[in-house]
Amino acid sequence: MQLDTLNLNYWAIAPELIVSLVAVVLMLMDAFSRKGGRQANAFVALIGLIAAFVAVVRLGGLAAGGYFGGMVVIDPTRLFFAAIILIVAILAVLLAGQFLGDEGLPPGEFFSLLLFATSGMLLLTAAGDLVTVFLGLEIASITTYILAGYRRYDVRANESSLKYFLLGSFSTAFMLYGMALTYGATGTTNIEGIRQAIASESINFPALLLLGAAMMLVGFGFKIASAPFHLWTPDVYEGAPTLVTGFMGTGPKVAVFAAFIRVFIGGFDVPIAGVGLQLHNGWIHAVAVISVITMTVGNIVAISQKNIKRLLAYSSIAHAGYALVGFVTGDFAPVAFYLLAYSIVSVGAFGVIQLLARAGDQKTMIDDYAGIGFEAPALTFPLAIFLLSLAGIPSTAGFIGKFYVFKSAWVTTPSLRYLVVAAVINSIISIYYYLYPIVVIFFRPLAPGFVRPRMQKATALAIILTIIGTFYLGLLPNRLLKSMEKGQPARITANQPGTK
């Protein structure tokens, strides 16, 4: 392969480059500075992330297609998902100052690791080849395992980190096996190349292609914490420091969804007769079933939860189920919007809980928050808004997200309407467990001895930004939705599952 045919354009990987470079700069700053570099670290990290955001916007000006030998691609999916990831990272950096300051943990490594995780997630959304998917996934995941165990003195964090690590490595092995079988069946690891191989019917071993796709589906299923692969996820979310839980429940999940879209819709979904059609029908039905099980299991188990972090963990499992509804029915603008709404609200909620739980996450049971509603309104009012958004109450981002996903699913895929019905029923059930903490916080008698937590300015800024985001997406979503629809990546084409 000659170097000039590889399309080596550094602007195509500018966001990842910027974020990695800033992470290294942070390491150097930490090495050469005296104590107390937390503010400086956060500031530099923020500048880096904003620069990366600008770079992502500039990517829109480059030609769509493959770069670096097809390893990364530029397409609308990448632009929107990369923007979501950077928003999550910026919010996490703003909230991190509170976490590190309250507990006295070293800031240098934290911000570097946070930025390395972000660069891994950006690489994952940009991936055009299975190798890049694997690498981006591993960079993002391994960094998150480390962050989950950042509070080294706490056994719960250690356990959470260990369980997350074992679960993550196990699922990576499944995904890798799927990638290996796909490579054997199609002769290439490039996603566009896989698509062409299926389209031109030049598959070496069709059964291996189906098996490979199935194993990759299992791997992805583990990574987005869908049922029945979700078993250790609530433990992981409960034990990790609250800020890290907020980060890991949004960032990596969004990035994995982007890769999921690119591999399955962009790579495997060629519904021509033969293996292509078998694969198309097979994965759509499998994901539909997974979606229903995920929503149902997440919602039903969440009802009995008494710990706010476990409650939100099961709720995030259910939300992955709703996002899969949008995914299966072939429209991506809804999935991207839904994940944006979910991420902003989720990070905001965990940011507030981080304060309410006090340093070291001592108070995470819902009953610990009884009656504090009007004692600390700057915290509890946003938390109530976030919970209502997760439940899908009108005028919040969550409502628009759900509405958009359900509407497009209903309209575009008549044979999968049962998914929408199941999702609506589940949403109604979920209102119960989202209202429960609100009731406890506002309508129970206050236990004596409550003191309002001290909030740093950066935390306040993050909470304000997330509230603004929630209402902006909930009341004025049209501009964003129009621009997402204009840049619509490939939809699932013609053949609906089961009709041909």
Place this chain on the structure above:
Amino acid sequence: MEIIHLLFLAFAALAVVAAFNVILQRNPIYSAIGLIVVLCSLAALFLTLNAQFIAAIQIIVYAGAIMVLFVFVIMLLNVREEEARTDRQKYLKLLAVPLFVALLAEVVVVIRYVNATPPAIPNPNTVSDPATSLGTVESLARGMFTDYVLPFEATSVLILMAIVGAMYLARRESPAEVERIEQALAADSAAETGADGSPHA
């Protein structure tokens, strides 16, 4: 049945037996040794597949660095043998027969199915230029620094991050660090019991 088939069967049998050893042994050091045997037999199999460089890397990196790290950690943590048989072990006995049947079925299915339509096998040994024949360092290098240059550089980011993280998690706490954490936590709980200055919220 040529020599190569016999060699394959020998190393494959060795790998499978050693793999069972890994999961069945009670002493973790014996499991580690089993895994090393698996790695070395796989390296031999890589040699039969014209992957000379990969075979060498497997021995040097996997068996020579990763497994050594495992053995170090086992020794460092002074992991003992497992205590007397508990329910998990009984579990394993129940699992043994279905597992054996499943493994046999896998082998039969793969051999029956995959054999059905083998594509033509290109023979790299007839080519004289090492840069184009499979498995040589030249061909791997050519691929690595042209097509795979981005994954290569991304791997360096991965390794850097792993070093930072592993060092952070495994280092001993310095007294200064312990004191700082305790002070911060104490300040927070003092604030909580009502002794703080200016609550924001």
Place this chain on the structure above:
Amino acid sequence: MVPLSWYLALSAVLFTIGVVGVIVQRNVIVLFMCIELMLNAVNLTLVAFSRFLGNATGQLFVFIVMAVAAAEAAVGLAIIISLFRNRETLNVDEADLLKL
């Protein structure tokens, strides 16, 4: 020439043994070794396909997988050491503080 299916069968067997090991093992370090066994089965699959397709892609992918496995091993063992500092056991069954 050894048929491709033999290599694939062997790697499927090794992968399955690894999966069973992960489900059954109680010792965290041996559990992690079983995951490494699974990754090696994948490596064998990739190299076998690489040979039979005449394509260097498989071998390059194996190179990357090995580097990633090394980094993962370092981090995983660091996590185990960090856990061990706080609890003196490596028994996965006793990592149950988080279950309600």
